[in-house]
Amino acid sequence: MQLRSISNKKKPSQLTQTTQLLEKETKHMEEQLQQLKQIMQQEKFKRETEKPTGQNGTRWKAAKIDKGLRNYTQNLLQKKNSFEKKSIPTVVRPTSAKLQPLEKSIKTPAIDKDIEIFFTQVGLLQYKEKFQNYTIQSLKNVTVQQLREMGILPGHQIKIMRALKEIPENIQQMQEDSFCQSRVSMSVSGVQCDQTKLACWLCYKIFDDAEINCNGRNFCSQQCLIQFNQEYMIKCSKCNKKFYKNDGCVVYDNYYCSQSCSIDANDSCNRRGLISINELCRIIQ
Known part of the structure; x- marks a missing residue:
C-alpha cells in the first residue's frame, strides 16, 4: 500500500507545467475581460452622446427628475416665441390727431346715456365717472353706504337718494325722448322716407x-x-x-x-x- 501511494504522487516537473498552463489561461481570461470592459464603455459613451439633453446640459433619466418633458417643451415654446418676436420687424407709426380720440374712447369705459342724463338733471355731473359700470336700473338699488364709499359728500348723497325715488317718472321721460328720436325719418334727396320696411x-x-x-x-x-x-x-x-x-x-x-x-x-x-x-x-x- 505504501508503494502505491508513493508511485501516485506527481513529480515537481509535472507540477510546474500545470501551474504554467493555469497561469496562461488566467491571463487569457483577464485580457478578454478587459476587452469586454472597453467595448462596454465605448457603447455607453455612444448612448450618452446620442441622448437629447435637458435643461442646463443634464440628461433625461426616464422622467424621474421633476424637470421632465413639460419644462423642456415650455423652454422650446419660449425660445420659439422670442425668436419670432426678434425676427418680425416692429413698425412704428406716427401718432396722428385723428387716432388719439379713438384710443381714448377705447381705453375709457363707456358711461350709460341715461345715467348721464340723470346726473345732469340732478346737477351733479361731476360724479358720473364713478358710475361707469352702472345702468339706470342698477343705480336705483344703490345704498347710502355705497355712496359714502365712493367719496360723495353727505349733502350730495341726500340729493341723489331723493332723485332716485323719482326715477320711474324720469325713466318714462327718457324712454319717450329716445322713442321720439328713433322715429325721426331719414330725408334722401329732399324726399321724406320712413325707416320701417x-x-x-x-x-x-x-x-x-x-x-x-x-x-x-x-x-x-x-x-x-x-x-x-x-x-x-x-x-x-x-x-x-x-x-x-x-x-x-x-x-x-x-x-x-x-x-x-x-x-x-x-x-x-x-x-x-x-x-x-x-x-x-x-x-x-
Missing part, C-alpha cells in the same frame, strides 16, 4: 308699408296675393268653408278650418263605425 309673405321682397295687407299677411303685389290664395286657400272637409292651410288643422289627411269641425267629423266617423259593427252583429245572429 316690410317683407312679402310669398316672395320675401322688401317693400314699403303702403302695400297689400290680407289677414295680417303683407304682399308686395296683387300677383303674389293671387298665387298665395291658389296655393294655400283650401276648403274645410266638414263645412266647405274656405280658409288658409296654415291656419287650420289636419286630421287623417283631412283639412279642417277649426278644431270644432275636426271634432265633429271624428265623432260622426266613430258613430258610423259603431253602426256598421251593430249591423254585422245582427246579421251574424
Whole structure:
C-alpha cells in the first residue's frame, strides 16, 4: 500500500507545467475581460452622446427628475416665441390727431346715456365717472353706504337718494325722448322716407308699408296675393268653408278650418263605425 501511494504522487516537473498552463489561461481570461470592459464603455459613451439633453446640459433619466418633458417643451415654446418676436420687424407709426380720440374712447369705459342724463338733471355731473359700470336700473338699488364709499359728500348723497325715488317718472321721460328720436325719418334727396320696411309673405321682397295687407299677411303685389290664395286657400272637409292651410288643422289627411269641425267629423266617423259593427252583429245572429 505504501508503494502505491508513493508511485501516485506527481513529480515537481509535472507540477510546474500545470501551474504554467493555469497561469496562461488566467491571463487569457483577464485580457478578454478587459476587452469586454472597453467595448462596454465605448457603447455607453455612444448612448450618452446620442441622448437629447435637458435643461442646463443634464440628461433625461426616464422622467424621474421633476424637470421632465413639460419644462423642456415650455423652454422650446419660449425660445420659439422670442425668436419670432426678434425676427418680425416692429413698425412704428406716427401718432396722428385723428387716432388719439379713438384710443381714448377705447381705453375709457363707456358711461350709460341715461345715467348721464340723470346726473345732469340732478346737477351733479361731476360724479358720473364713478358710475361707469352702472345702468339706470342698477343705480336705483344703490345704498347710502355705497355712496359714502365712493367719496360723495353727505349733502350730495341726500340729493341723489331723493332723485332716485323719482326715477320711474324720469325713466318714462327718457324712454319717450329716445322713442321720439328713433322715429325721426331719414330725408334722401329732399324726399321724406320712413325707416320701417316690410317683407312679402310669398316672395320675401322688401317693400314699403303702403302695400297689400290680407289677414295680417303683407304682399308686395296683387300677383303674389293671387298665387298665395291658389296655393294655400283650401276648403274645410266638414263645412266647405274656405280658409288658409296654415291656419287650420289636419286630421287623417283631412283639412279642417277649426278644431270644432275636426271634432265633429271624428265623432260622426266613430258613430258610423259603431253602426256598421251593430249591423254585422245582427246579421251574424
